Amino acid sequence: xxxxxxxxxxxxxxxxQEVILRCVPISNHLYFYWYRQILGQKVEFLVSFYNNxxxxxxxxxxxxxSVERPDGSNFTLKIRSTKLEDSAMYFCASDRAxxxxxxxxGEGSWLTVV
Amino acid sequence: EDQxxxxxxxxxxxxxxxxxxxxxxxxxxxxxxxxxxxxxxxGPEFLFTLYSAGEEKEKExxxxxxxxxxxxxxxxxxxxxxxxxxxxxxxxxSGGGADGLTFGKGTHLIIQP
Numbered sequence: 001x002x003x004x005x006x007x008x009x010x011x012x013x014x015x016x017q018e019v020i021l022r023c024v025p026i027s028n029h030l031y032f033y034w035y036r037q038i039l040g041q042k043v044e045f046l047v048s049f050y051n052n053x054x055x056x057x058x059x060x061x062x063x064x065x066s067v068e069r070p071d072g073s074n075f076t077l078k079i080r081s082t083k084l085e086d087s088a089m090y091f092c093a094s095d096r097a098x099x100x101x102x103x104x105x106g107e108g109s110w111l112t113v114v
Numbered sequence: 115e116d117q118x119x120x121x122x123x124x125x126x127x128x129x130x131x132x133x134x135x136x137x138x139x140x141x142x143x144x145x146x147x148x149x150x151x152x153x154x155x156x157g158p159e160f161l162f163t164l165y166s167a168g169e170e171k172e173k174e175x176x177x178x179x180x181x182x183x184x185x186x187x188x189x190x191x192x193x194x195x196x197x198x199x200x201x202x203x204x205x206x207x208s209g210g211g212a213d214g215l216t217f218g219k220g221t222h223l224i225i226q227p
Binding site: 110 | 148150155156157158159160163201203205213214215216217218219220
């Protein structure tokens with residue numbers, strides 16, 4: 001079964017440092033997402049990406065966040081200057097279509113900011 | 115603003131004891147209602163997408179149903195391996211493109227042998 005893969009699985013970073021989280025979506029999918037889940041809380045939408053541009057973003061996705069699809073397979077989330085409150089599990093997801101088809105999630109990247 | 119409320123927050127059942135999880139939602143225009151299973155420290159695992167009231171989908175011991183205001187996840191004769199947190203999420207229509215899911219807090223299900 002095809003899957004979304006994410007790296008790293010766990011990263012510890014100093015406050016103020018830049019972090020890049022990487023994702024390889026399912027190969028024939030066209031829509032890509034980042035979500036986060038703070039420990040013990042619900043999954044929250046950050047941003048969606050289609051046709052090489054941001055389609056929708058939440059209030060959480062402020063100027064310190066950016067996304068990029070640098071090549072035909074990778075999809076990245078960059079946090080420019082990490083804060084303690086950025087500590088969370090970050091999930092990448094992909095979908096073949098926006099019409100509520102099947103949105104598959106990766107296993108997540110656990111980010112700890114110290 | 116889309117809203118999703120799941121109940122109960124936690125549910126403990128005996129193996130074989132069937133039950134239902136509830137997901138109430140408010141959305142401007144429903145594109146899809148999603149059910150996921152999440153194990154501790156893992157990503158959400160896709161179970162079902164429902165699109166319109168009256169729709170039902172089944173997978174093994176799980177059956178999801180949808181009305182205009184809520185969805186139920188029915189678990190028939192559960193086994194210990196069904197223990198997990200079950201998440202409900204909605205996707206609404208906006209100006210087109212890829213819309214983000216709004217998740218509920220989940221129902222933490224424990225099946226005791």
